[in-house]
Amino acid sequence: MSRPAASQWEFGELFPAQQQQRNVLSVAELTRQIKRLLENQVGQVWVTGEISNFSSAPSGHLYFTVKDSAAQLSCVLFRGEALADRSLLKDGRKVLLQGNLTVYEPRGSYQLRVTQIELEGLGALQVAFEKLKLRLQAEGLFDSARKRPLPKFAQRIGLVTSPTGAAIRDVLHVIGRRNPSLEIILVPCRVQGQGAAEEIAAAIRLLNEFGRLDLILIxxxxxxxxxxxxxxxxxxxxxxxxxxxxVVSAVGHEIDFTISDFVADVRAATPSAAAEIITEGVFASCQFVLDASRRMRQLLSQQIGDKNHDFDQMTQRLARAHPRRRLDEGMQRLDDAQSALLRCIKNGLRQHRSAWQNLAERLGRVRPAVLLKQRREVLVQASERLHEQAHHRVREWRNRLQTLEARLGLLGPEQVLARGYSITQDAQSGDLVRDAKRVKPGQRLRTRLNRGEVLSRAEGSD
Structure with a gap:
């Protein structure tokens, strides 16, 4: 209990004595304790997350952050860590990290010292694919110069696939439709799962040992x-x-690419496409044979057309070089001069006629009765000429019709028969017999004469 104040300026003890001893730590000491606690209690861990804020220091150390939807963790990969694949680190990539949890004392933040790196999920497979692809390409396995052409007319092929999959059904369907005679040697194997790669490789080697094949399809x-x-x-x-x-590789769909596609001599987008490539030579040859007849007729017709064109050209050139051409040109010039002379005469007559008509009109206007009488006479004469021309045309067309009728009668079969000829037909079909070589012994014939018909049977032909 504090003593009472002696005066108004005495306030007692402002800072009473502490009842217990405080354990005061510096920031560095507290940070070291937390660091020891994390390293001893947590230690080595595996962490998964997405990389962000990736950076490389001049010292060779790599700094980045892994995060998920709820938190983030600072990470460091020191230059001396030989087991970790540094090439896997990239912003936005999901990874699995192994490391030791610790505290970076200068900043007072905890971090993960990374010792191993693995890609998560399909990313690991894709990276493995790219690495193997680059290594095999460097060794020359993808070199286009070593790829061999497929035989155009394959007779026997080896097939490496699953005997129960959809691929073998597609291949057999296409081959049966395009080249049914193609022999197929099937080596069944698994195409996915543990040990499938070894079975596929063994099947390829087995078909090579068999030997009597044109190609292999996997x-x-x-x-x-x-x-x-x-x-x-x-x-x-x-x-x-x-x-x-x-080797033909046809794995997956058109968008799928595998290492076997790059190494194989030919890559097909689908199993059906591979079967079409293998049978293309035979199928195209069959189509060529089927189209040969049409093509030959087309070429023959084209040749005949070309020869006719050449013949017409030569005929025209000969006609242009003929001496009669100059004579015809002279006659044409003479006709032009004659036509010009006639036009001059007609123009002169037309001018004089116009002058006389003008005078007649002037005279008619003076004497209308005379003009009316003249017009009546002209009308009567024109009517008579019209009737005469109409009767003349009718007689002319009647004569032409009779002439044509007489000529048509002369060309009719009755006139031919009347001159002593006959027409022979097959008695059953009614087809005309034009060639004695086509008459068979014993064939019944009907011969038409000018009057009546005669039935006969052929004994032979000369």
């Missing part, structure tokens, strides 16, 4: 990257590269 239907991964294995690529027979 195929399967579509699927995910994991489903198609057997065709991305190095053992399959090496088997295709070592094959003495040309």
């Amino acid at each position: 195929t399967r239907g579509g699927g995910s990257l994991e489903d198609l991964w057997a065709f991305n294995e190095e053992v399959v690529a090496r088997a295709i590269f070592s094959s003495a027979l040309p």
Whole structure:
């Protein structure tokens, strides 16, 4: 209890004595304790997340952050960490990280010292695919110069695929439609899962040992990257590269690409497309044979047309060079001069006629009765000429019609028969017999004469 104040300026003890001892830590000490606690209690962990804020220091150390939808963690990969694949670090990539949780004392923030890096999910497969692709390409397995052409007329092929998949059904359907005679040697194998790559490689080697083949087709239907991964294995690529027979790869759909596609001699987008490529030579040859007759007729017609055109051109050139042409041109000039002379005469007569008509009109206006009488006479004369011309035209057309009728009668079969000829027909079909060589012994014939018909049977022909 404090003593009472002696005066108004005495306020007692402003800071009473502490009852217990305080444990005061500096920031550095507290940070070191937290660091030891994290390293001892948490230690080495695996963390998954998306990389962001990636940066590389001049010292060779790499700094970045991994994050998810709720939190983020600072990470550092020191230059001396040899097990970690530094090429996998990239902003936006999802990774699995192994490391030791610690505290960076100068900033007072906890961080992960990374020791191993793996890609998460399909990203790991894609990176493995790209790495193997680059390595095999550097070794020359994809070189286009070593790729062999397929035989144009394949007779026997080897098929490497699953015996129960959709791919073999598509291949057999297309081959049966385009080249049913093609022999297929099937080596069944798994096309996905553990051990599928080794089975595919063994099947390729087995078909090469068999030997009596024109090519090998490896195929399967579509699927995910994991489903198609057997065709991305190095053992399959090496088997295709070592094959003495040309290899066609048809894996997945058109958008799918595998390592086997790059190594194979020919890549097909689908199993059906591969079957069409293999049978293209035979199928095209069959189509060529089917179209040969039409093409020959077309070429023959074209040749005849060209020859007719050449003949017409030569005829025209000969006509232009003929001596009569100059005579015709002289006659044409004479006709032109005669026509010009006639036009001059007609123009003079027309002018004089116009002058006389003007005088007559002037005279008619003076004596209307005389003009009326003249017009009446002209009308009567014109009417008579019209009737005469009409009767003359009728007689002329009647004579022409009779002449044509007489000529038509002379050309009719009755006139031919009247001159002693006959017409022979097949008694059953009624077809005309024009060639004695086409008459068979014993064939019944009907012969038409000018009067009546005669039935006969042929004994032979000369």
